[in-house]
Amino acid sequence: MIWAIYVSDKPHSRINFPIGMSNGVWGVHDTKKDSISKVKVGDIVSFVYSISWLKAEGKPPRGFSRVSKENVHNFRGVVQQLITGKVTRSYYSSEAEVWPDDKYPHRFDFEIIERHEGGVYFGDEFFHNDFVEAVRYSACTQGSITPVSNIEQLTEIKVVEDNEEVSEEHSGHEGKPIWRLHKSRERDSKLVRKKKEEALKNAGKLECEVCQMDFEKTYGAIGYGFAECHHVNPLAFRNENEETKLKELAILCANCHRMIHRQKPWMSISELRKVYNEQNN
Ligand SMILES: [Zn+2]
Numbered sequence: 001m002i003w004a005i006y007v008s009d010k011p012h013s014r015i016n017f018p019i020g021m022s023n024g025v026w027g028v029h030d031t032k033k034d035s036i037s038k039v040k041v042g043d044i045v046s047f048v049y050s051i052s053w054l055k056a057e058g059k060p061p062r063g064f065s066r067v068s069k070e071n072v073h074n075f076r077g078v079v080q081q082l083i084t085g086k087v088t089r090s091y092y093s094s095e096a097e098v099w100p101d102d103k104y105p106h107r108f109d110f111e112i113i114e115r116h117e118g119g120v121y122f123g124d125e126f127f128h129n130d131f132v133e134a135v136r137y138s139a140c141t142q143g144s145i146t147p148v149s150n151i152e153q154l155t156e157i158k159v160v161e162d163n164e165e166v167s168e169e170h171s172g173h174e175g176k177p178i179w180r181l182h183k184s185r186e187r188d189s190k191l192v193r194k195k196k197e198e199a200l201k202n203a204g205k206l207e208c209e210v211c212q213m214d215f216e217k218t219y220g221a222i223g224y225g226f227a228e229c230h231h232v233n234p235l236a237f238r239n240e241n242e243e244t245k246l247k248e249l250a251i252l253c254a255n256c257h258r259m260i261h262r263q264k265p266w267m268s269i270s271e272l273r274k275v276y277n278e279q280n281n
């Protein structure tokens with residue numbers, strides 16, 4: 001059995017969660033005894049610590065992080081930690097002191113087998129639907145130990161394959177979540193429009209920052225206003241104001257944009273420019 005446990009970022013969790021993780025023990029109050037009492041040796045437990053909405057995706061849904069089952073696709077964002085363990089001792093009851101604020105007497109022991117820290121993109125395009133649903137349910141019920149239905153193997157809660165414009169070029173260094181984030185920002189039409197307006201105002205044309213190709217010059221009227229925007233820093237996304245966001249977009253032609261993403265890690269604008277100039281001079 002695989003279990004999902006959501007832990008929200010509250011002052012007591014900030015103390016209790018690391019204690020539980022380093023001691024390999026998890027416990028709950030009487031009210032949650034039912035769910036935890038089914039946890040057995042060999043089961044997998046997946047702790048998801050604190051989800052926050054990704055600002056790059058716009059305004060969070062109302063009442064986030066509690067979303068209804070129908071809106072499970074909104075249960076998405078960045079989680080601070082995702083820690084997976086294997087249960088080493090089935091459910092037991094103990095009053096032995098582990099946590100400073102309370103007993104949490106209904107417990108199981110586990111050993112950590114996988115640990116992801118520092119921001120993991122979470123949502124149904126990154127993880128199996130049933131896993132996302134279990135984590136959502138756990139989040140809505142103050143951390144119930146929730147069985148992940150239909151999933152028997154840990155490997156099944158890995159990132160799911162998505163079918164949208166992800167080729168093998170993009171499955172490496174940056175990984176799909178970063179790629180998805182990157183594309184979503186380049187698709188941010190309002191920002192892209194502003195970037196192009198800015199470039200048109202300053203230079204009077206939309207020119208590729210690498211090869212200087214200008215769609216209007218090459219294709220005439222149908223090329224007017226056409227260019228791609230590349231997001232220079234895929235990992236900077238928190239608390240950005242619009243001005244910073246605009247600075248992080250580069251105007252590229254379609255070819256140069258493809259070339260920049262061909263190498264892992266992605267090349268910088270100046271690196272590709274150097275390559276381009278060496279080839280063409
Ligand atoms: Zn170009």
Ligand SMILES: [Zn+2]
Binds near residue numbers: 186231257
């Ligand atoms: Zn790009």
